[in-house]
Amino acid sequence: EDKVVQSPLSLVVHEGDTVTLNCSYEVTNFRSLLWYKQEKKAPTFLFMLTSSGIEKKSGRLSSILDKKELSSILNITATQTGDSAIYLCAAVPYGGSQGNLIFGKGTKLSVKP
Amino acid sequence: ETGVTQTPRHLVMGMTNKKSLKCEQHLGHNAMYWYKQSAKKPLELMFVYNFKEQTENNSVPSRFSPECPNSSHLFLHLHTLQPEDSALYLCASSQPRDRLSSDEQFFGPGTRLTVL
Helix, strand or coil: CCEEEEECCEEEEECCCCEEEEEEEECCCEEEEEEEEECCCCEEEEEEECCCCCCEEECCEEEEEECCCCEEEEEECCCCHHHCEEEEEEEEECCCCCCCCEECCCEEEEEEC | CCCEEEECCEEEECCCCEEEEEEEECCCCCEEEEEEECCCCCCEEEEEEECCEEEEECCCCCCEEEEEEECCEEEEEEECCCHHHCEEEEEEEECCCCCHHHHCCEECCCEEEEEC
16 A cells, blocks of 8 residues: 655754654655645645655755655755744655545644744 | 635534535646545545546545536535544645646645534
8 A cells, every 4th residue: 555654743943953854655656756835724835856866945945855765855954933834745656546646644843933 | 825715714514514615726727636634644635526527536425525517616515424524625736647747736725624
């Protein structure tokens, strides 16, 4: 059965810290991996990763995929209170039906001032 | 505000009520989805519509009934729900899957449903 596991499930840090969130997947015919940030409402898209070893970066956030280890990390440097959210990871397999995103449970990040 | 809107944002209903959730997307997408998000569980895909045709029903109980009158609108009709159905119901949309960029789904803000 396809699954995605995120760790840690929750994390509390102080402003300015750097954090690393982990996502591992077991997916038949892996196609891509997506990261989302969910505050109180809609998950908002952060990154889509398809190639191993290529870092994607957006401001203080970056992410990389390791297909050999079947995992991805999301790094946030110089964290701010506005980074507090649940970070969701989803794996997308080839085949199957449209929209078959397999989500992890998420990592709840709390950034304290 | 995202390109996907959902109404109502909050809903409290009794087990004998009938209600409907509405989703509208302004992004020109042709695929729309309903997800259920419960506490401490991964997002669960419920239904998929592709060009107004339902292509996925992930063993969802019949008390949840989707309707997609056109590519921009999606409804979830609720009838005789159970307390365990209380959750955040998220709608999403995307482009059709034949393009790699279509893996990204755009989510609405969700409807927080409480069943008493």
